[in-house]
Amino acid sequence: MIGFIDSLGKLAIEAIFYLGEITFITASAIKKIFTDSFRRKKILFEQMGRIGIDSFPLVGIIATFTGMVMVMETAVTLKKFGGESYVGGIVSVSMVRELGPIIVALIVAGRVGASVAAEIGSMKITEQIDALEVFGVDPVSYLVTPRLLASMVMVPILTIMANFLSIVGGYIIAVYLVHITSGVYLYQSFEFIKLKDIFVGVIKSFIFGILITGASCLEGLKTSGGAEGVGISTTRAVVHAFFLVILANLVLTAIFYFL
Numbered sequence: 001m002i003g004f005i006d007s008l009g010k011l012a013i014e015a016i017f018y019l020g021e022i023t024f025i026t027a028s029a030i031k032k033i034f035t036d037s038f039r040r041k042k043i044l045f046e047q048m049g050r051i052g053i054d055s056f057p058l059v060g061i062i063a064t065f066t067g068m069v070m071v072m073e074t075a076v077t078l079k080k081f082g083g084e085s086y087v088g089g090i091v092s093v094s095m096v097r098e099l100g101p102i103i104v105a106l107i108v109a110g111r112v113g114a115s116v117a118a119e120i121g122s123m124k125i126t127e128q129i130d131a132l133e134v135f136g137v138d139p140v141s142y143l144v145t146p147r148l149l150a151s152m153v154m155v156p157i158l159t160i161m162a163n164f165l166s167i168v169g170g171y172i173i174a175v176y177l178v179h180i181t182s183g184v185y186l187y188q189s190f191e192f193i194k195l196k197d198i199f200v201g202v203i204k205s206f207i208f209g210i211l212i213t214g215a216s217c218l219e220g221l222k223t224s225g226g227a228e229g230v231g232i233s234t235t236r237a238v239v240h241a242f243f244l245v246i247l248a249n250l251v252l253t254a255i256f257y258f259l
Helices: 002-035 041-053 056-081 084-125 128-134 139-176 182-191 195-221 226-257
Strands: none
Touching (some): 002 139, 041 084, 041 139, 084 128, 084 139, 084 182, 084 195, 128 139, 139 182, 195 226
16 A cells, blocks of 8 residues: 555656646747747748648548548437437537547647657757757757747647538538538537637647647657667657646636636
8 A cells, every 4th residue: 555655656746747847848948939039930830831731631531530420420319309400519519619629639749749759859869959059059949949839820720620621521421411401500510609619629729739749849858768769759759748638628628618
């Protein structure tokens, strides 16, 4: 029993310490946006393309299929009560409030987070980061800030696009398979969406983007041990990003809808 409590205490201390590290590196990167003469627009646009444009096909396909599946699942149940016309509202509210930000965040964490951790980790192993410091270049400003700013912009945009495409995917199934009139589906889809739901979804995705980039860059900068260390850092970046996204979603949902 004492050993279990001791292990639990060590785990809690490590979690608090890790959250402190992420807070420190993200705060430092955000500070650089306002305090440094941020001239590295080329790097910023490259990261926006990698995070946003390159991720859009995968996000779009998954969001569309998610909308289709949701309509098929809910229509079967609602038909028993004669309420299949409400599937549009269920899809739109579920995606805008919850599923849209989460799906996009997990895709970005798996696709981009791993790439960022591996890239920075490789630079750490090959001593390129040490070379930056020798030349007087701040690694946080050069490596973390552009990626963080790109995530803060592109993840919410991807989320909005995913929400729209999920409604389109649901429309295809609702109209051509469930045989709901297009007008009813579209009316129900936008009738139940409130401005608060859109705001909460955007805020969630904004914070998710910060957490994903912070965790990925932190693991990359902490890489050690050669090629094996890069693999370990990449795995940790994805796992920690997933955990932080789910935890942040729980906290934000409680704040916006229950407090």
